[in-house]
Amino acid sequence: MLQRLRENKAWQGTLLALPTTLWLFVLLVIPLFLTLVVSFGRRSPDGGVIYGFSFHNYLRLLGYSTDCPGGQAACFDPLYAGILWRSLTLAFWTTVIVILLAYPLAYFIARSHPRRRNTFLMLVLVPLWTNFVIRVYAWMMLLREQGVINGVLGWIAAQFGIPFQPLQMLYTPGAVLVGMVYEFLPFMILPIFTSLEKIELPLYEAAADLGANPFRTFLRVTLPLSMPGVVAGTILVFIPVMGTFIVSDLLGGKQVILVGNLIQNQFLSARDPTFGSAASLILMIMTLIVTYFYTRKFGFGEEIIAA
């Protein structure tokens, strides 16, 4: 038996993949299937599920409403479509800002002395040692009306004798954006660093030698060769940002509701698991579509591993 296993590569592969496959089947595939089934159902008055096959939850998400102010049979209600759109744009801008912040830093670390490089990388990772939620709370302390930032601004204003009205920063889309960028920055820095570190010094010299100034060297050599890192980072940032609800819950309050908050509400407070399931699947489909088109254009960042 052991002898046969030793010789059979296919068996070995199956055996190695088995635990994870089981795990994913029980905890991902089955729940996903249940979610799909539930999403076609209807909420029962006591918050349970009446199974059926209806698309009304999906139609509702996209704006179809039967509860119309003018008393018509059907009308367009932008509430949920708006939430979906807001989630998408917020994830987009978070990713863009994270790239713009992470790239220069990753470049700096990649080009720094090898002895200092590990220290810098560790500093990037240090925030991750603290709990995600605690870090978001820390931003609340900074941003709230009586928070640190308003305190400092007020003090400065007082020094110059200018009247100061505390800024409303917490519970705004801006606060959510800041929190998201902060939370996901390390996940962009690391892959970009990895791909930049792989670029050998003589390549920069070759570009300079052939007449490229530093700016054109960056555009023609550095950037294309580090794209795998940018792509990998984008996937690592965009997908979780689309689904997260803690940051928007704590820093956005009732003002900034994202699809993650919607799903959470449907399951916990509105007690409509059918609508929550539909929202979950829509979120997944949206993320898949965006990721599909993005990776089709830029690849999966697989060269970061292959190279």
Add this chain to the structure above:
Amino acid sequence: MRSEFAVELRDVVKQFVTPEGNLLNAVDHVTMQIKNGEFFSMLGSSGCGKTTSLRMIAGFEWPTAGEVYIEGKPMGHTPPFQRKVNTVFQNYALFQHMTVYQNVAFGLEMEGADKSEIEKRVKRALEMVQLTGMERRKPRQLSGGQQQRVAVARALVKLPDVLLLDEPLGALDLKLRKEMQLELKALQKEVGITFIYVTHDQEEALTMSDRIAVMSKGKVMQMGTPVEIYERPANKFVADFIGESNFLDGKIKSISADEASVFVPALNAELSGVPMSKDLVNGEEVVISIRPEKIRIVEYDDGKEGIFRAKIINSIYIGSDTHVYLDCNGVRLKVMEQNRISRLDPFSFYHKDQQVGVYLMPENTLVLKKEA
């Protein structure tokens, strides 16, 4: 008007800080003039300063002191992208994300050449290095020799004043290396561009170069044509580094313009008419350098002029040659004999303790200053 020299280094020093925190002159007061159209090599073992010198010409490093001139113009801190020199890098440094065509076109695009011009020149450059048809391949899909050719084409397509080559054949196997040596030399003749070639391989330098600078510890030990370097090494270091040499102690007995008579205790004889360098004086303790292939083993014939008694220590057959080690009054001599005749009989070879005579003509030896 073009300057007489393509590149000139005047008293150039490059200082580095070692990991231990000491200052090191990687290049130590080097002066050299490289003529237009010349194939010039810098030859030396690793750490001799040859690559650093090349990098200062390219502009990747700036001299700590002294000045690099290209076509008569002092370079100062001119960055590489503003110098009319191009480099073929040791491991080629090809852009892996670009095709062969894009690699070669890169430098022309940076000049702002128009599309049809680029197309024409890239095509021509690829023809020159025999890579026509490979335009759309990525560097990864090429063999080592082909990658090397792309690197040459990429640099040459810019028609630089000077092409710098940093051990460009180091990664190739012996046979391909020898082929590429001749090819590069022919290419240099064809385009007429000054080549500055860095190598640690003396045979390579001798094969290709018009002139060679032999370097050691940041200094130029000798500069000259391959023949000068081999036949008239300026000092014991060069005589030892280029090819092989037997060194015998001696003392100058008399001296003329460029010849000396030297008493050599190991031979118990005075050699007269030995070529020598200028800076020696009468009565000076010197060394005689004798190339192994310039000694002949003959039958010992007592009293015959120029033949000295010796004993075979051992002989090693290496195919094209036989290396024979002799004991000449307690001094070891190496002799190289070409195997011009095909032999199989073991008794036709030298055997240990065989008494022989060595024949050496004074004009085939050289007097050199004795060094520590």
